[in-house]
Amino acid sequence: MISEYLTKDNINLGFKAENWEAAIKKSGSILEANDxxxxxxxxxxxxMVKDKGAYIVITPGLALPHARPEKGAxxxxxxxxxxKEPVEFGHSKNDPVKVVISFCAADDSTHTQMLSELAEFLKDKKNVNYIxxxxxxxxxxxxxxxYDRGGESNEDLDSMRSRTGQQSYS
Amino acid sequence: MKILTVCGAGQGSSLILKMNVQDVVDELGLDADVDNDNISTARNSGADLILAGEFHEDALEGFEVPVITVSDFMDNQEIKSKIQNFLEKKGE
Known part of the structure; x- marks a missing residue:
């Protein structure tokens, strides 16, 4: 359940970040505040971004920062x-970034369920655009x-499309 | 066929890519195992096909294993058409 992982304590909207580092810092501080x-x-x-690059921008406008479990997860x-204003992470196609979803995993395997639910949610562009x-x-x-209830979204046409498996890019 | 998705840590982006590649594999009815790993161990993984972000194109250069790169990990249409292209070229 997405609403299980993303609660009122894990969300911050409209943050003013001057650059990608500030965005990751803020995003990480939410994880820290939640212990x-x-x-x-x-x-x-x-x-990780400095070392391996901005590949964490996995889809246009959205970054998924994370580190290895042994780094303090x-x-x-x-x-x-x-x-509030999108920032450049250094990805040639998916920049600039408006949404930063950081994750931490206690080990190499148990986070699979969490990420799989997140992936399922993000696969629908309508959800990404909404965020x-x-x-x-x-x-x-x-x-x-x-969404978790599998309920109707605000727009009937879009929910119909998603049920029939068609892509919606609205 | 063994398909490997890779990213820097082998734990986040590659896992998400793996899930979407698995969806495409199921949709196309391919006989393939999909796994994810980090980029540094991918070279000797014994995979038949590697999928990664376009960002890793340079790091994957010179691999003997065929490599497909995608820009949007969440776009199954892109993943699907690139896998289909690969299979056509391969003659299957």
Missing amino acids: LIEPEYIDAMIE KKNGLSLLTL KEVGSKKELLSYFEN
């Missing part, structure tokens, strides 16, 4: 940060709850 990581995990997420968890634009945390939380 999911040790502080050094945040530095490890930044190091305590439990499995997610945080969601949206940026990019949403301004109210309350609305976003009910969107997640509605």
Whole structure:
């Protein structure tokens, strides 16, 4: 359940980040505030981008920062940060980034379920676009709850498309 | 066929890519195992096909294993058409 991982305590909307590092820092601080990581995990997420590049921008406008479990991850968890102004992460095609979803995994295997649910959610562009634009945390939380219930989305046509397996790029 | 998805840590992006590649493999009815790993161990993995982000194109250069790169990990249409192209070229 997405609403299980992304609660009112794991979400921050409209953050003003001056650059990608500030965005990851803020995103990581949400994990830390929820006692999911040790502080050094945040530095490890930044190091990962410096070291391996901005490949964490997995889809246009969305980055998925993370580090290895042994870098200070305590439990499995997610945080969601949206940026007031998009920032460049250094990805040739998927920049600029508006949504930062950081995750931490306690080990190499148990986070699979969490990421699989996240992937399922992000696969529908409508959901990604919704997160990019949403301004109210309350609305976003009910969107997640509605999604988890398998409920109808706000737009009937889109929900119909997603049921029949067609792609929606609205 | 053994398909490997790779990324820097072998734990986040490659796992998400693996899930979507698995969907495509199921949809196409291919007989393939999909696994994910980090890029540094991918070379000697014994895979028949590697999928990675376009970002890793340079790091994957010179691999003997065929490599497909995708820009949007969440776009199954892109993944599907690239795998189909690969299979056609391979003559299957």
